[in-house]
Amino acid sequence: MNLRLAFYGDDFTGSTDVLETLSRGGVQAVLFLDPPTKTQLAAFPNAEAVGIAGTSRSWTLEQMTVRLPEAFAVLKRLEATFTHYKVCSTFDSSPTVGSIGRAMELGLEVFRDAWVPLVVGAPTLGRYVVFGHLFARARDETVRLDRYPTMRLHPSTPMRESDLRRHLGAQTLLPTGLVDVLSVERGVRTVKERVAQLRRRGARVILFDTLTDTHLLTLGEVLAEGSERAFYVGSSGLEAALVRYWREQGTAEPQPYTAPVGPVDRLLVVSGSAAPATAAQIDTAEQAGFAAFRIDVPRLLEPETRSTERTRLLERSAAALRERSVVLYSAKGPTDPALTETRRTLERLGHPPHAISALLGAEQGTLLRDLVNEARLTRVCIAGGDTCGYAAKALGVTALELRMVVAPGAPLCLAHREGRPKLEASLKAGQVGTPNYFLAVQHGTPEGAFYD
Known part of the structure; x- marks a missing residue:
């Protein structure tokens, strides 16, 4: 090689x-x-x-x-x-x-x-x-x-x-x-x-x-x-x-990767981002008919309430996914009061502030994996750099190739999973994309070509 x-x-x-x-x-x-x-x-x-x-x-x-x-x-x-x-x-x-x-x-x-x-x-x-x-x-x-x-x-x-x-x-x-x-x-x-x-x-x-x-x-x-x-x-x-x-120098030939790949009837979005851009995307998706469920992060982190919160999220999301797309999110924007509550919970449990990436990422990854399996989803979207890493590993992803550019720096990828069906996964940093980003992912078209 x-x-x-x-x-x-x-x-x-x-x-x-x-x-x-x-x-x-x-x-x-x-x-x-x-x-x-x-x-x-x-x-x-x-x-x-x-x-x-x-x-x-x-x-x-x-x-x-x-x-x-x-x-x-x-x-x-x-x-x-x-x-x-x-x-x-x-x-x-x-x-x-x-x-x-x-x-x-x-x-x-x-x-x-x-x-x-x-x-x-x-x-x-x-x-x-x-x-x-x-x-x-x-x-x-x-x-x-x-x-x-x-x-x-x-x-x-x-x-x-x-x-x-x-x-x-x-x-x-x-x-x-x-x-x-x-x-x-x-x-x-x-x-x-x-x-x-x-x-x-x-x-x-x-x-x-x-x-x-x-x-x-x-x-x-x-x-x-x-x-x-x-x-x-x-x-x-x-x-x-x-x-x-x-x-x-003539040693590389550009490839656009902008051809639409087609829609899916149901999309699951999991967001661990507090960026304003992601908050706007959540609101736009909800207005377009997505079911939006807030993750109660303190309850998910607390050992005594973790199982109950997991069950609540899984049951509500699975029921909604029978008919429509779903967004699971931990915060809406950088001033969301939930962020303060999360920091207090981390401190009470003895975790440093930066531990939230691994703790919440692992929990969101587990939710994503279970819902993909139960609802037999073929396309997912993950928002937030740290969330993406932990969630993709929970899904059993081993390698990714580019499928289509949804927005600059936030592509739809073909996810290879050993021993499991391939999956289309859109992975984006919190601050990337227009308010229509999640809708464009569901429709399988670049963001700039999508009209709500």
Whole structure:
């Protein structure tokens, strides 16, 4: 297997974002939920890129230190030209949870590289890096990330600083340099000169500004030609940069993946996201006839009430699924009072705040699995990066391939399950998609082509 690229995603939806970027760019890609065995790899003989969907965005420093070197060693053995530690385009991380700085340190140790390129901007997703500051498009305006509602109020890793160098400085002592937008605008030669200058000054991490698709093409050429490194960090903007360069070189042929795949009569949506975008999607689906059931998270976490709450949700959802689609959700937006109650419950039970990802994700995954089996569903939708990872594993998913692009960064995938029927699964980060997203998934059509 001659791989162009191998990657490890720090959350599930970020990993499917890379799967989409590569597949649409003409690079045959497959995403595994665990490090693949030789037998599993052999089932995809034409793959040019292989990914592992991880959950390190929710890990503590201790967990990262133990687990990431093992994952990086697996990727290293694949001997891909590029190895990528994929982070969210909103740079979700903190000094204690999902530390990107710690991941960089561990990656440099495993791959024995002198420095690591950092590409975070992803213009297609409305993420831009300018003079080192990360901006995100929020509806009809673009704001600094520390003012972006989803990240400013994020329950696990709230963003207080948009300057990525300062944000990283709280996570690692690795010196970070910047190739700013003015240098990138001047082209490949200037970028290479600036990189050399920063390396002479001792930079171990080099961040690249990214504002336009033209900038991605420039960075793709810089990174693809004459690279002496193996290890890279960034969002799917890195793949977008490489794909654009490969396309210019004639070594990749774009594939749209926009043809409708057709509707299903019933769709089950499970949401663990508190993002405003997901709240709007829940409301729109309910208005369109979906049955919407709120998960009482404190009762699901409490050992004394867990079984009763599970039974309530299963019985009500199963009954509704006989006739229509269903949304199971844990919160509506970042100011939902349920989030405060959940934090209090975690504290009372002795769990740290970040433990909610694993605890709730596992419970939602169990609910999803049981309902898929009972209602014989063929398509599901999961909202929330951490929820997706745990729920997909509960479903027994081993690998994913791109089926159709519903919205940028939020595709419908074909889920392979050993010994079980294949399943179509839409996996999206909380902040992605228009209010019609869930309806588009049920209708099996790209979001932009759907009209309610």
